[in-house]
Amino acid sequence: MTDLIKVILLGIIEGITEFLPISSTGHLLIAEKLGLGERSDLFNVGIQAGAILAVTLIYWKRIWGLLTQWRDPANRDYVLKLFVAFMITAVLGFIVTHMGFKLPEAVTPIAWALVIGGLWMIGAEQMAARQVDRTEVTWTVAILVGIAQIVAGVFPGTSRSGATIFAAMLAGTSNRAAATEFAFLVGIPTMYAATGYELLKVVKSDGVAHEDWTALIVGFVVSAIVAFIAVKWLLGYIRTHRFTPFAIYRIALGIALLLLMPSGA
Structure with a gap:
């Protein structure tokens, strides 16, 4: 393969996994283990920036309306x-970073996270379905x-x-479309900030030259x-469908990885 x-x-x-609820970090790590090769930090930042740009363009009218x-009220x-949601993430992210936290490089914890997350999604979808359909975003939703x-x-x-x-659906914004919109809009500045931070680290380490x-x-x-x-497809899909197929995919993939990948890989 070239x-x-x-x-x-x-x-x-x-592009597929960044905003679908199936974990981009997990899939990229799996792809690396399967032979697509380990890439530089700047490359990983670059492809993430591409996904962020796409979602920014999709929500451009909504963003412009909020700002102008x-x-x-x-x-x-x-x-x-x-x-508030962004600042909570930024502050907690700063704390986690300075505590020296590093992402795991083994597939096993990713596989377990896929399975557990899939089971949680099925249960959460059931609980959200019992709530009154609400599009309002409360302060509790923003914090969570x-x-x-x-x-x-x-x-x-x-993911x-x-x-x-x-988190938004269970905290009160039970309408899938409204919960997804708030989650994605919060994700835009969050991911731009994370991308900028990673890019700064690469520049400081002189990784750009190579x-x-x-x-x-x-x-x-x-x-x-x-x-x-x-994302365009997802926004249309969730208007009339649940997230259950994504949960089933996560569980199936996680189990397959636990069975097929060597322990500790």
Whole structure:
């Protein structure tokens, strides 16, 4: 398999999995173990940035409306809740980083996170279905979504989008579309900040000089295109369908990895 094909496949994996509730970090680690190769930190940042750009474009009108219609009390309240959720993530993320936390490099914990997360999603979907359909985002939702982002960051395989969407649904925003929109809008500044932080580390370590820029650009473009298509599809899908198929996929993949991958791989 040529290096260019590997880069394209990694871009596709990132684009599909970054905002679907199936864990991008987990899938990229699995892809690395299966032979697609370990990439530089800047490459990983680049393909993630492509996925973020795609979602920013999808929500551009909504973002512009929130920023330009500040006098509307409902918009102002929504923006403040987005800000609080983001700040909770930023502060907790700063603490976790300075505690020296590092992501696991073995597949086994990822596999368990996929299985446990899938089971949790099925249970959470059932509990949310019993609630009255609500689109309102409460302060409780904002706080828990901020915390959920860090939980997903600390436990790869959890899925940032899955954790935040279901945190919102169980905390009161039971409408899937409304919960997903808030989770994704919080994720945009959060992921831009995380990407910027990683990029700064790469620049300081002089990793830029040794980067394969062709691979990075190809990965970025592929990730952006695929993420745009994947998120557009997801937003239409959840209007009339539950997240259960994603949960089943997570469980099946996690079990397969536990059975097929060598222990500690």
